[in-house]
Amino acid sequence: MSERCAVIGIGQTKHSESRKDVSLAGLLREAAFRALADAGLESFQDIDAVVIGTAPDMFEGVMMPELFLADALGAVGKPIMRVHTAGSVGGSTAIVASSLIQTGIHERVLTLAFEKQSESNAMWALSPAIPFQPQLVAGAGGYFAPLIRAYIRRHDAHPDTGCVVAVKDREHGLLNPYAHLHLKQTLEEVKAAPVLWDPIRYSETCPSSDGAVAMVLASEKAAQGIKNPAWVRGTSVRTESTFRAHRDQINPQAGKDCAKHVYAQAGITNPYEEIDVAEIYVPFSWFEPMWLENLGFAEEGQGWRLTMDGKTRLGAEMPINPSGGVMCTNPIGASGMLRFAEAALQVRGMAGAHQVDGAKTALGHAYGGGSQFFAMWVVSSEKP
């Protein structure tokens, strides 16, 4: 990895419950053309390769969408590849794209991630009734609720933490014109919401969204003349097995290893001090404190205190998800890349109303499967 890689173009769709107005290809093209325009490029002809990511095929019921999307994304005659790592896919897709620049293979790579949740039913896709066993798991919430209960018990966390995150992220989302949910909610309203998977309330879950995000990644040469590129300072992907005996699912080793690896590349020794803003994958609000610990922003057992002390709000010491995050926008396959793209927007100073003042260094984070897959990058306004 000798070449520098910069984010020179970022585009996303307006996310919503159902983008019935566009086809899957149209949705992707909306994000792609915005990213091209942001990069000052006129057409797909300026792109050398395309890397796309989306959630498992069952989520949309479209097998191998990369095949029919090749011409929609101007990939004919070029390499196109698809990355596939469950919910973390948006992150690992951007990392595969960045490696094509860092290895010197290409000058400009278009990377996209997407999901049209309205065309399918992820809850159904995640809850199969397989022979030889009772059908128990009820969607992602059913899988993660017991882990959240275990986190609360292990660290005696304040029971309102999840609700406080929900209020905060929805407030942040109001500042993001692309966010799916624009909800002003009080803590009392969030706490009064029905419980879906005890202890997870409806208000503590992410929405189902249609949306796409695209980025143009470029070599140092191709980034010349671009205003405020975001420089990729480190990338990492880590994986662990789902059903290993004595596996810690609350604070997974793969997440810790991934963070350590990406910080080492970026020269970060104290993430709380040295990272100005983080966009992390929080599909259920309780995952904010859990990941704060996993990512080293807090000591183990202290993540919920950072949240409860208001440290993770926009304008506070360690702003987490100023875009509103997954709690406001969840096109599953795109959710990870949205974290990566929002991190890049922040260090480019282009995040608009949800901009963190003077942000120079940002973390983008994604996870997937049963907390098995992790993908992270650190981007900076300064060249590595």
Place this chain on the structure above:
Amino acid sequence: MTERLSAPYRLHYAYTRSTGPVIGRFLDSLRDRVLEGIRAADGRVLFPPTEYDEQGRATTGEFVQLRPTGTVTSYTWVNEPRPTHPLDRPFAWALIKLDGADTAMVHAVDAGKEKAMKVGMRVRVRWAEKATGTIRDIVCFDPISPIIKTPVDLNYFVRPGEHQSQYLHALAEGRFIGGRCRVTGRVYVPPRGATPESGLPTEDEVIDLPDTGVLTTFTVVRIPFEGQKLTPPYVFGAIVLDGADVPIYHLVSGIPYEQIRMGMRVRAKWKPREEWGTTLENIEYFEPTGEPDAPFDSYAMHL
């Protein structure tokens, strides 16, 4: 006062109409399911076609074929249709501008409910099965959805493999078995063809395990979803059987939900023996044994 008299009276006569060169052609084309407008002197396309425009100027005589789709420009909802109305259920009278036309026509939209009507909505002609050469050849218009249904139906066989099959056969006899990892010695339930720790199969000799254990953590599912077999609310949790190092997942019941807790000692509640098969469904649920709870530290490594 004298009674005021009344009697029914019906005026009925089978009038005929001369439709003229334009309307006549329009109606005749409907028999062939063809929609034709006419070009006005100023270039606009009038539909339905007329011999003259609204200013009285003669139209050009140039017929223009149109697609059977259009856009609603205005409407009113009819809650109680009359016998002569085109539909016998609530519908909308709407002004519909066909694609390619510059004027709108009045016709019915079969939208089902008023909420489904919107100015700007897209509609398509529903043709009558038997043509009569009248405007009734168009029964009504149907809303067009940009969404089409594309169901997927895949059929698999699930072959659980050697180790899982051994486990399922044991369940059919009312027993739990596990397998020990050759490297770490940890006990997997079911036994594995490859443990995540070593990549090797668990030891050949399986271990008998009791049907008791500790509920490490759980959730109360209250959300309904498509394809769900159980009726919410129900509790499922992770249960580490005594002597095992990985949890199995099952329902927890036999106690009010609010009394279920982490660390609770539980035992399998088996269905009647005659209902057993090679499935974990032989167990209805796990229920409390009544023993004291396990201390947190004794199961913290299983979370």
